[in-house]
Amino acid sequence: MSKTIQAADLRQRVASIIRAAGSSEAEANTVAANLVMANLSGHDSHGVGMVPRYIDAVLEKGLTPNASVRTVVDLGTLLTLDGQRGYGQVIGEQAMRLGIERAKQHGNCIVALGNSHHLGRIGHWAEMAVSQGLVAMHFVNVLSRPVVAPWAGGDGRFGTNPCCIGIPVQGREPFLLDFATSRVAQGKMRVAHNEGKEVPTGYLIDEFGRPTTNPGVVVVPQSNGLFGALMTFGEHKGYGMAVACELLGGALTGSGTWHRAPDAKRAVINGMLTVLIDPKRLGTQESFSQEAQAFVDWVKQSPAAPGFEGVMVAGDPERKARVARERDGVVVDDTTWAEIGGAARKVGMKE
Template sequence: MKKILYAPDLQAQVAAVLVGAGSSPEEAARVAANLVLANLSGHDSHGVGMLPRYVDAVLEGGLQPNTSLRVVLDTGTLLTLDGQRGYGQIVGEEAMALGISRAQAHGSCIMTLSHAHHLGRIGHFAEMAVAQGLVALHFVNVLSRPVVAPFGGADGRFGTNPCCIGVPLRGREPFVLDFATSRVAQGKMRVAHNEGRRVEPGTLIDEHGHPTTDPGVVVVPQSNGLFGALMAFGEYKGYGLAVACELLGGALTGSGTWHQPTDPAVRAVFNGMLTILIDPARLGTQATFDQEALAFTDWLQAGPVAPGFDAVQLAGDPERSYRKQREQEGIAVDAQTWQEIVSAGHKVGVTLSN
């Protein structure tokens, strides 16, 4: 049975646990709002279900509450930033605020962010940029447990390594493409496992390298103590993009790449992110950009709709639709995930209702 909570109540309960884990009320409110926004957007994988892992990461010392961004280098159009293991929702927003201001001043900004704890839904940062009329590109790596197999490989060697592109559309809702380079996000496997669901064939391999539809193989250790792995989307193409995210988000940023055996006891999740911000107005192409972008998206959506679909959508449309629905109907949290959240609260002296 699922528990239905409305966003304000859910946010308040998550914030209470974060305060119990050591965050200031302001930080707790911002992190909780970000997590709930992910749920509202239809991405339960990046929502409040992450809270138990955050609490464990704080308790083990990997996540540092009340930590701000450190500026390592600032040349105006180049920013090198260190998240210092702070909440990704906090240092990520701080980084984007700096990057946006530099892009507005100079026309563009290339920004690296290293050592941020889990950044959450990367689309949130693209939404910050497009709201200011900027194009945004993000390449992210994940230092946690290697849960994705390389094309032709039989075990996990890297993370879900998301890629995100945000493009403003004058007078319209923006194009926000945000996706893991694995066929599905790891968090979606946690949700499926907690709900007792199987997943689509072709998504996973088990700890022996054989295809499986059991999401538990990447959520809990199997009989031999090993994990299975997610597959990259698009075979060698998605695999290639995942490697690019590791090299750009991990190596180029100085955040580090994955090249060590897994330690399932470690709960912290670290992200490195390369961000490129472009101001079309300063580039001198604003008028053509606006005209052509709208002409193309109109062309896409003016075509016939395939059987089984209601409309031709653009990236960002599903999230906006989910927000409207879930703001009205509430957010469903499965019983297992809610129990994990309650247990996380108990670890830091906070009692939530079951």
């Protein structure tokens, strides 16, 4: 079972819980708006279902309310930033604003952000950049229980390690590629588990390294206390990209990589390497605009394959989902809604 909730009501509910956990009103509103935007965009895995985990992380002191980004190194076009374990929805916005300002000033900027709590949907940060006419590339690692198996491996060794690329296309909607290097996001398995659904073959292995369609193997401990693992997309290719994100987002930023035994802590720490480029400063702006428009139009002119409405480019599904969900509301399954209620009670709120 599930319930449908309007976005404004959902934002209000989430903000009240985050505020009760110690955040300022401004921070609570920022976190709530970001999470609900993920739901509106069709990515329930990064939406309001994260609230229970955030509250647990605050109570465990792995997530610090009202923290701000701290500048460690500033070389103009190179910024090293420490998120101080603050809410990623706030830290990410602060980091991107600093990077965007420098990229517009100098033509480019590389931002190494470490030690941020969960940054949420990485596409949100690319959207900030493309709205200012900038190209953005993001490489992210995840310090939490390792839930993804390496190619040819039999247990989890790293996180879902997302990669995101945003490219403005003059006269068209921007290209926004945002994907986990696992076959599917961990949060989507949480949603499927809460809804009592199985998933297609090829997504998961169980705690013994065997293929399974049960999403619960990466959500709750199994009979032997162990977890299963997600598979990478594209076999060795996704695995290689996941390692690259770990090395760039974790090692290069100073945020750290995963190389220890799993634990039960609820905090999710992200490192993110961001590269921002202003096309206007490259001397190719005119041809870039013309060629980008021409290519996007060319691709979309391909006849629809059987069973499809037509060709889309990255970013189109999210934009389409936002229109529908803003109009019709966001569907939240009863298990997730009950978990959100439980999080509210943990911080002293009444139903």
